[in-house]
Amino acid sequence: MTQFATVIAPEKKAELLRKVDGAVDVEAIEKLVAERKLTSEGMSASSVAEVREQMERAQARRLQPHFVGAFFREAFTLLGGRIAEREKGRFEILRVPSILKERDRLIGRSDPVLDRYARITFEKALIVGKPQAELVAPGHPLLEALVDVVLERFQPLLSQGGVLVDEADEIQAPRLLVYLEHAVRDARTGRSGEPHTISQRLQFLFLKEDGTATDGGPAPYLDCRPITPEERLVVADSISAPWLAGNVETQALGYAVRALVPEHLNEVRSRRIAEIDKVEREVRARLNREINYWDARSARLREEERAGKEQRINAQNAEATAARLVERLHRRQTELDRERQISALPPVLKGAALVIPGGLLRVQTASTPAAQPDGFSEDPVARAEIERLAMDAVFASERALGHDPRDVSAEKKGWDIESRDRKAGHLRFIEVKGRQADGREVIVTKNEILASLNAAEAFILAIVQVDGGFAREPVYVRRFFGRELGFAETAVVFDIATLMASGLPPG
Structure with a gap:
């Protein structure tokens, strides 16, 4: 049998492809999707970069797992619990205090608190093992019961206030932390009539003493x-x-x-508002389409009834369906109107503490230079100049690498510079430590250590030695802290020579 194949000329094939390509308007489709979608997916490249x-x-500033783990072990032991580390980051709970089991019976909403746990962990990556560990994180009944008991016992102390010391703060004026x-x-309101909170x-x-206020981070x-x-x-x-006895609460x-x-x-x-507008537009379009359909169908069914035709559904049922859809539209519209009425509740003062800076303590005690971390200058003006030179040196190094650095030291995030990698688009979090050339020690605070543990690949400790008013090339140190952070630890003193030996030049 002879088979015949249709051969299309190349010029004809190209013409057909052009017609198909022209029939699909990509921009129109993207515009339509952007208008009709109810989610925030499909964002522009700049929006994606901003969200990333x-x-x-958020990853660098999170308190889970390191701070939550340290808090849990400290509070659990304080209440009489017994916990022991069996493998790195994995713990066995030998005894759960009865107060936690009783509190779980009062507030528990999920699985009950057990008498003991073969293994628990605070890091997702450590769940798998023999035996398998339970992840203790916000939402776990054991942690929820523990937090509830701690708040009941110690929350009044927040309002009573306290006095804290910030060793790394070199200013000489106390501040009130509120x-x-x-x-x-x-x-909208909840079942019991309380306001519906959408963000907290x-x-x-x-x-400060002069009445000014600043964000604490x-x-x-x-x-x-x-x-x-x-x-x-x-x-x-x-x-x-x-x-302090004045009107600080009002301030x-x-x-x-x-x-x-x-x-x-x-x-x-x-x-x-943007989300609600999209939902409202789509709800109205869909329900109006259904209402019009049932209205038109009820009219057709009414005419068929007059003509004596039999129907599977009568006109009265179709009219009732249209009426239910109208009622549903009004009810949904009312609910969306309530969602659109967004307002702020009054702020609530939860507590305060007077923070005494380490610089003030050292001045008051007339300490010698050896009593403070070696490498600090006693002169505040000289210290500020060293820090400025160190920041300038790191900025110059980052720009030479093709990055976009930004000073965020005033925001108290746990790092001084955010530097965006232009090629990869990711952020580098750089904590800058400027010291005199003969300095031997450097202090790293708890917030800085937590950030280094949370974002190990992106966090950099930049050490800059200043000699004779000139900054040397920065030394970048990564993964400088390799143990569990104690709950009571607020800062760690490192030897500069040891850190610099494990560091590398910026390039």
Whole structure:
């Protein structure tokens, strides 16, 4: 049998392809998808890069697993629990205190708290093993019961206040650390009638004696330790200063109302309103389409009934379906209107603590240079100049590598510079330590250590030695901290020579 094949001329094939390509308007399709989609997927390249950077910052600043693990072990032991490390990062709980089991019976919403656990861990990567470990993270019944008991016992102390010491702070004026909680709600209410909260934050701020306030960053308390009785006597005048007995609560709440709450409200409102508008548009389009369909069908069925035709559904049922859809549209519209009524609740003062800087303690005790970390200059102006030279040196090194560095030291994030890699698009978090050339020690605070553990690949400790008013080439040190951080630790002192021996030049 002879088979015939159709051969298309190359010019005809090219013409057909052109027609097919022209029939598909990619831009129109993308525009339609952007208008109709209800999710935030399919963002532009710049939006994707911005979200990725936010996620990288959140990754570096998270408290899980290192801080949560340290807190759990400390609080669990305090309440009488017995916990022992069996493998690195994996623990066996030999005894759960009865108070935690009883508290879980009162507040528990999921699995019950057990008498003992063969293995627990605070890191996802360590769950798999023999035996398999339970991940203790926010939401786990054991951690929830523990936090609830700790808050019940010690939350009054937050309002009572305390005195902390920030060893790494070289200023000579105490500051009041205030913690505020503020929430954003919409017009919906819960089952018991309480406002429906859509966003809630715990915000820290510092108040100074002159009445000015500044943002305290995500967790400034981690870099502080309790003051000793001897130190309390040295700074007794600062603790009993008249400005602390003034209207500091009003000042803190006033700053929150002026700066923190509007920023939080605008951030939530801009995101939620865009989402609600899209949902409303799609809901109205779909339900109106269904209403029109059933209205038209009921009219046709009514005419067929008059003509004596039999139908599987009568006109009355079709009209009832259209009426139910109208009611559903009104109900959904009312709910969306309530979601659109976004407002901020008043900020709530949760507690305060007076932070005594290490610089003030050293001045008050008339300490010798050897009493503070070696390599610090006693002159505040000289210290500031060393820090400036160190920052400039790191900025120059990052730009030479083709990166875009940005100074974020005032934001107290746990690093001084955010440097974006232009090629990969990822952030590098750089903590800069400037020291005199003959300095032998450097202090790294708890927030900085937590960031280095959370973002091990992206965090860099940059050590810059300054000699005769000139900064030497920075030395970049990675993964400089390799053990579990103790709950009571607020800073670690490192030997500069040891750190620099494990570091590399920026290139």
